[in-house]
Amino acid sequence: MSRIRSALVIGGGIAGPVAATALLKAGIDARVYEAYPGTSYGIGSGLALAPNGVAALDIIGAGDPVRAIAQPVSKMILSVGGNQHHLPAVPGEPPLQLVDRAELHQTLHDHAVAAGVHVEFDKRLIGVDEHSDGVTARFADGSTATADVLIGADGIRSTVRGLIDPNAPGPKFTGMLGFGASTFCDAEVPADTMVFAFGKRAYYLYWSAGDGQVFWGANLPSKQYLTLTEARAIPAEHWLTILRDTYAEDTPGGVLARSTTPEQLEVTGGLHIMPPVPHWYRGRMVLVGDAVHAPSNSSGQGASLAVESAVQLARCLRDLPEPEAAFAAYERLRRERVEGIAARAAKINSSKTPGPVARKMMNLLMPLMVKTVMNPEKTVGAERRYRIDWDARVQSA
Known part of the structure; x- marks a missing residue:
């Protein structure tokens, strides 16, 4: 049984509200502190949520509210120099859900608040003091907050990442x-x-x-x-x-x-x-979402991975007695998956500007490629079929 009863979540974008809602579901009081004056605050445009990400949202009851603001897309076409090649769908999987990032932030925020999560804005983290039995966050406005653990869901320019490891790589x-x-x-x-x-x-x-x-x-x-x-x-x-x-x-x-x-x-x-981050946690602090893994937009999985990690972290904090054991189990569950997807996306990035000869070769080889190296079943099938078993007990590493 976990002895963790409270958590500070730094960041109110995607991973933050999901983590806080999942923690409440796990019986852990969670409060969200966001640096900006409001949700999203004009950052970003559209994004796609993969079936695995929406399935993770279903665990905390946010799947249907997100589907209500999304546009489902079940077909994909690859166009090379104007020549279109239809990509086969992943068999048996629901469609991608296309959403406006600002609407997604607002929807996840509203769902978290309705679930009982306390959210505060204009709270920019400037420091953390760790104690033997807790952690205190210090904010730019002079206020503080204390809990058992602190979760850095503060994005790709994460302040918490630098506090955990001053030598951590950046994006x-x-x-x-x-x-x-x-x-x-x-x-x-x-x-x-x-x-x-x-x-x-x-x-x-x-x-x-x-x-x-x-x-x-x-x-x-x-x-x-x-x-x-x-x-x-x-x-x-x-x-x-x-x-x-x-x-x-x-x-x-x-x-x-x-x-x-x-x-x-x-x-x-x-x-x-994001390159691989050596240290996902230290003491009573841990990272989640883009703060620790941010594959390029080519992956189609950035937001979905953030949601998954938030839910998995809540499971680990629910089932393991001490922060270090919970954080170690969380990293064990997530690192290989997120780094594998990031590596796949990096390969796609390198091919986004093919020259005229490369485009001609792509068109000639495409019928074979969609059946082999570009077949969604072979490339993203396993990624999209990933499902979290919320009720299963997490074992210590």
Whole structure:
């Protein structure tokens, strides 16, 4: 039986509210402290939740609220230089759920609060004091909070990660800047389908929301790294000029870029991938979500892995008596899976800007590739079939 009765969760994005809700389900009082003044606070655009991630949300009762704001997509097409190749679906698996990140943050927040989670905003963590029987968080406004354990769900620029290990690696730039938009245009986009397009000069993806509305995301190659703040300091008109030039010769990339207005463009800045983090925990502090594993957007699993890890961490804290034993079991359950998916995504990143010869070869080999190395059953089938057995007791490592 666990002797852990309370937890401080630093970060109110995706992993934070899920972890807190799962902890309450496990009988552990959890409070969330978010640095920003509100949920999401204008960060991010669209993302996809895989079946494994939605299944983990079902454990805490958040699956249906998320499905209510999502658009299911069950078909996928790979477009190479305008030539389209239909990818087989993973047999027996539910569709991907496409959601707006801000809406997802709000939905998870609302669900956590309804479950009884206490959430405070404008709480930027500046330090932690550990004691023999607890941990105290210090915030920039001078306030403090104390509990048995502290969970760092504070994202890719995690403060908690640096407190656990000052030498911990930070996120790595993938060499691409991210953009997203929802626009109206007459481009032909099949319903219930996500298209992954290798354009002449850059990669992009798109899907239809019906009635002429199309969501699209661009991965713009860039030698210069820009943070979210730096990228958004540049006028949207400037970015649209670059995007329209980059995708001018692509179909429907050119139409999508020309149809997008400055008001519709969502700028997300440099796209990241987290290298393996040596130390997931120390003492009474532990990391979860993007703070410890953030595969690039190419994985299609970033948010889903964050949800899974939050639920698994709650199981471990529920079943094991001491923080160190619980954290060790949690890392044992998660590290191999998340690092394997990150490695797969890294390989995809390296192929997002094929030249003309490579594009021609891809089209020639695609019929064979979709049956072998690109077959979803072989590449992501096991990833999407992963399910957490909440009722099973976690054993000590």
